[in-house]
Amino acid sequence: MQPDPMHRQQIAAAENYFRAGQTGRAEEVLRQIAASGTTVPKVFELLAYICGNRGQLEECEANLVRAAALPGCSPEAFFYLGKAQLQRGKPGSAVESLERSIALAGEFFEALHELGVAHAQLDEHERALQAFQRAEIKNRRSPVLLSNMGHSLSALQRHDEALRHYERVLALDPQQVETWTDRGDALAELGREPEALDSYDRALKLDPDHAPAWLHRANTLLSLRRHAEALESYEKASRLAPDTDYLRGYLLHLRMHVCRWDGWAGQVNDLLARVTAGERASTPFTLMAAPAPPAALLQCARTFAEDHYPARGDAVFSRPDGHRKIRVAYFSADFRNHATSQLMVRLFECQDRNRFEWFAFSLTRSRDDMSERVAGAFDHFVDVSSRSDADVAAMARAEGIDIAVDLHGFTQGYRPNIFAHRAAPIQVNFLGFPGSMGCDYIDYILADATLIHPDEYGHYAEKVVTLPGSYQPNDNTKAISPSAPTRESLNLPAGAFVFACFNNNYKITPDVFDVWMRLLLAVPGSVLWLLKCNDHARTALEAEARQRGVDPARIVWAEHSALPDHLARHAHADLFLDTFHYGAHTTCSDALWSGLPVLTLEGPTFASRVSASLLRAAGLPELVTGSVEQYEAAAKSLAESPQRLAGLRARLQAQRAEMPLFDSPRFARGIEAAFEAMWERWRNGLPPDHISIPEVAASAVD
Template sequence: MTEGDVESLFSEAVAHHRAGRVQAAVAGYREVLGAVPAHGHATYNLGVAQRALGQVREAIALWTGLVEREPGRIEALLALSRAFRTLGDDPRSLDYAIRAADQEPRSADAHNLRSNALRSLGRNGEALEALDLALAADPGYALGHANRGHLLSALKRHAEAVQSYRAARTLDPSLPDLTGALLDQQMRGCDWRDFTDLQSEVREGVRRGEPVTIPFTFLAHNDDPADQMACVRTHMKVRFPELPAPAWRGETQVHDRIRVAYVSSDFRTHAVSQLLAGLLEAHDRSRFEIHGYALPPQMADDMRRRVAAACDRFTDVSAWSDEAIVAHMREAGVDIAVDLNGFTTFCRPGIFVRRCAPLQINYLGYPGAMGTLAADYILADSVVIPDAGSVHYDEKIIRLPFAYQPNDNRRQIATETPTRAEAGLPERGFVFCCFNASYKITPPVFDAWADLLASVPGSVLWLLGGDPVIEANLRAEAARRGLDSDRLVFAPKRALPEHLARHRLADLFLDTLPYNAHTTASDALWAGLPLVTCAGRSFAARVAASLLRAVGLPELATSSLEAYRDLALALARDPDRLGALRAKLAASLATAPLFDTDGTRRQVEAAFGIAWRRHLAGLEPRSFDVPPDA
């Protein structure tokens, strides 16, 4: 075959490839390589075609051979970095991105890929430096601006993140998840200038099946569980266009104890571990063998050490690929894998899509559906997922009898209460408070709060502070509603025992909607502070109602913002009624199911046991309720 014949074959294969006839292109590239095995362009293109067919490993083998022969082949280095990121192997993705950047220091793609891998490994400062190099090389690089927004978000530089996202939207508004990311960052900064328009744009995009947002940020401004499930399905389709082969293929091992693996990036000072640590310590070791798998970021704090000590086996997999983690779990004989991340920061759904265990359960970290690609079951209760809401979950639902949320009844509250003056509060006047994260505060909720302040002379609203931009934006919103902005008081961050102690200075906790207080609600109740909530339709919007039921105060859950405002106002005007509620809460703390750590442990173990026995009997997962006496 002459050189001209080879190039003619190559051109024909390229034409097939461009026309979308991928199988024909693969055949053509292979014919070229049969004649000229070292044909670089055919090797690279064959890898591209095979990856499009889901044959990622085959593509990697081709590109690896190519860069061994031609170390300067930058497109192959970039392709390898992308492919290993697809496999969840961020260390190797980083290696190839660095090699590409070394070959071409002005490659925006190389620096962007390097940044992506560094961000996934929790190395945000280095990741930002890499993106700055990408944008210096190409100021019009839309993806670089979007990823810079993601990084600035992780660094809690929300106003700068908004600028990056707006720049990306100007350059390429079709980038995945961009509109949702912009709205999320504006909400985190309490920047509501076009809240309604962006909220509508994201909602309609989700309903069209477009990847306009990620599932977690969608929860903060959408209370429709059907929309949320649609968002999950689109996100998973985009994230996993070709499903990897399952590591667990139906084989069953029977161990002397059920092997349960908890997988999380939050085994550190974090709300998830704060809730879960007591349950982990209480697990019945005669029936369960507990494994912990710690995802990035790496931490070495007291909570990490406590969680590690509570596990029979604890493995730091922060530098491992999804495949390596799954292989380890299969070798360890894990029976039930519990995903504590869902779609939150540093999540690794690829571990669960690869079927790391015979049974996979979505629990605690993410208040919503993940879909059956990642989970067989979701652990909930009858308030957060009532019977009528079941249709919006692809997972089967396990309902615990009281609250799905565990609590650690060893949580310490500092004995010393600060004075009002020390906390920045006025000496007199009713104190409404909300220590929820800023992104949970929406304009309709703030409207209700402003009405309360206007209706209760001398009252103040005590919020979590620490970010001057957020504080300034909220003060401006108060002023726009005719309030003296000094009636907002901001609490600096404190260690948990001191934070819990200062709850004693507040009179009533005001919840948010559609993303309720979760751990912060348990904090308030544990500290003896009554809470008023508005229960919405979705899981995230019903958590506080679940907790109130489990602590004996269901009457503090309302079903509309008007009823929420009216109830809070009635309590603020009736100190005897509010005092009776506070006394009722105080009397229930020792016996309430919400703070019965060992009781919750028994119920969770009963859930695991029922699900596992069904599996051993060869039965498909199904929804069930755990009995109260479990």
């Protein structure tokens, strides 16, 4: 429908006012025409531009939507509608608008670039990259395009290609602070941390107040275990941008790594209040070593998962009959000489290949002797380190995986988006992350009766599968070096009672350290043997000991060593003292395998109960205490009762081969029974539910 002559004149006048900068007069005329019921899209386009220039995005979009619904709407209007929708967080609608603009006007750089941005916001990075590549044909020298291509390539795990794009940006404009930071991220992902640090420093030389560069620099320093430097960078980022998401949690966690406890209680309380209120204050793992209640840990995980890893749509799975093998896939970046594989390798070797088909999806290229051993235990060992999350999930679906097991949760190397894309109809959180992931697409968490009580199921987003005995697998072939070092070579006094704790230093908190220092004062000549994680923690803990009236020389420091040698030196400790809030996990089973009794305080969370679980499975429930007072009294009593300790050590050594904790085939049967129970529910059309595996299922051997 053509406008009548009067409207044509009014529209022309409004356009002239608009070009002359008289937007008020233009708007007045345009609104009069719009109120008359006009069908001229130009009226609403001009109104949209006026609103957009004033920052009134909602009204801008509404006018462009009205224009788009009318015949003769221009491709420019569809383009600006797409931009407005992107700005208003509607990337799906933006894709439709931008594609209509391109269909009307042909391919032009601006629309293709914004189309790529929209797909990237939808986490559709393959499609984003295709749009960006089409845009690149139009303009190969756009820094913003090349930068966005780098972001999508990084999201697709193609970090080497992303690096090349960032370097193309810097060749065009070496003053791009954000691109120096992005370049550092790509280098860090490629394991080139020193070069990454140099790239962050180049960014900070250009702009010393660029908070993201300080933050990413801190993350890289943390991966290099340069904890004090990492803390300095986090603190700098905090001063520049104190409300940066999750920064408060990183700060507390780094302070715990170097055992800086000034103001610790207040920081913990502030962090917990923010997490409980739903703020993006802490990542789930960084909160875990603090005295956080289960409800706060769940809220933290939910907030983090919803922010970074929302569900990416439900895949459709056909239900197979019951005559083929159940296909189970483990996903991890730690199929190497790492605590995860040290615990699980024997389980992998004991897996039943008659009823199951086993897959390992490796998220890292790193390989060593342990990798070869792990790979040999699987029917299929697949390196997916360079594949995107969506691709990995699609590969798993193509293989017909029934049960996908995430061995990371929210720990280093994690890639939850694989599971957000639904790799399998049944998805399981196991071992690597001692708590709920807060995701609706993770169906089950494997635990045991000690770790999660029935009245605590509400603190987990997953359904709880209760394994018999302990949830932790162990290697019953783990070697202990036959040549144990002497006490003298370990700097341990010859006749001293040795309290030991080989947990990471960040797990040591002021409350447990108070108890340890009182024990040293109460047990003459005793020493505390700790793992030295970094020099700053050592200096801080020695100062804390001095403040509590204890000679710092009574703390003896153990260096990191190869696992067989580390296990052998346990012979020179008398009692392993567990930490309170994030207790010993692998370190507890190492101690028990070596014959060293472990004393623990059973706390309220998964992470604080693992030692209790292991001790009960090892037949030593008397070493599980229920309060700080009981823990301290038991430690003192045992230190004064060498015969009791000798009896505990003798029980461990005599029963090690028979106890459930170290019965690898038994554990394999138990977890297989759990997998079968999950699979049967799904095959019968039933939703996930809490499952308890009886002892008989675990002890049965085909």
